[in-house]
Amino acid sequence: MTDPADRGAFIWYELITDDVAAARTFYRNVVGWEIAAEGQPLPTGGTYRMIARSDGGNAGGVLDMSAEMTAAGARPGWIGYVHHSDVDAAVKAVIDAGGAVHMPPMDMPGVGRMAMVADPQGATFYVMAPTPPEGDPDARSDVFDYAKAQHMRWNELWTTDPDAAVSLYRDLFGWTQEGAMPMGPMGDYKFIQHGGDGIGAIAKAQPGGEGSRWQYFAGVDDIDRACRAVTDSGGTLLGEPQQIPGGEYSAYAHDPSGATIGLVGPRKET
Structure with a gap:
């Protein structure tokens, strides 16, 4: 690696x-x-x-x-x-x-x-x-996968200065920033790429929110099932699932200790 x-x-x-x-x-x-x-x-x-x-x-x-x-x-x-x-x-x-x-x-x-x-x-x-695993010097991490359940699928940076963040992470890690989704008064949701593949986005942290922080999204097999499981398992759902570009849905939740986790996946139930 x-x-x-x-x-x-x-x-x-x-x-x-x-x-x-x-x-x-x-x-x-x-x-x-x-x-x-x-x-x-x-x-x-x-x-x-x-x-x-x-x-x-x-x-x-x-x-x-x-x-x-x-x-x-x-x-x-x-x-x-x-x-x-x-x-x-x-x-x-x-x-x-x-x-x-x-x-x-x-x-x-x-x-x-x-x-x-x-x-x-x-x-x-x-x-x-x-350090690569012994006997496998060419090993690559697969914990992130844009499309698969049970992998992290999206990396979201909420920051007080999106332009400065884009510049820093571009210089530090070689990321690119191409494309954006307007969010009205919240500003643009700027998509970021690694090696040409989408890995997440950078957006303006909102007043009264949690400030500058990275937010990660875990892939689930069914967004509605996962959201029910959040509340059934002692967590807190932070709003209803919202449809995202491409047709899938995402939601934010707190786990029982208060750690924030994003969820993303298809809606299988009608």
Whole structure:
């Protein structure tokens, strides 16, 4: 996973939660994921669990918040990992642009080198140079797939300065920005691409909202079934499903701990 063409790919997603048991039930019922029952202890505190898809692949990981993390102000949420072969150079570029470092570059044996940063508007993400699995040097992450259920399908950045964000991420990861959907007083919903393929959008964060942040959308097999499962499994549906270009539907939800997750998929029921 060291090919320069991988720069800018979303290669991992991580749920930070204070209630793993509730998360296991919620994401199993809503998305179809299976979060491992047992976690691996981390030297920094907490435990780490893999999220398995029904096809045998992984969808990401779950970090069980430690008491120290909670005391430091951490709260439940999702965070994405973006590939960059030179993590230190990527961190410097973020700092030079006016961003911040929440976790300096560090090596995780067998995993890779990574750092947690925030762009100048405050949206947080990881940059990572992953270590390929033993015996498979050409491995590629498949946690993101624009079209498939049980994969992350869309990456949405809400930011106080969309133009600055487009410029930063273009320079940092080589993304392009082509096309936009007007949203009236909210401004344009600017589509972004990696290697020519659509991966998400950048839009203006609205006053009174959650500020600058990345928002991720999980693919589901049936949007209506998934939305019912949200409320049946202790979550909160944030509005009704809305039709999106292409004919599918999307919705936002909070899981039982308050982490926001987007859902996208077809409407199978009439």
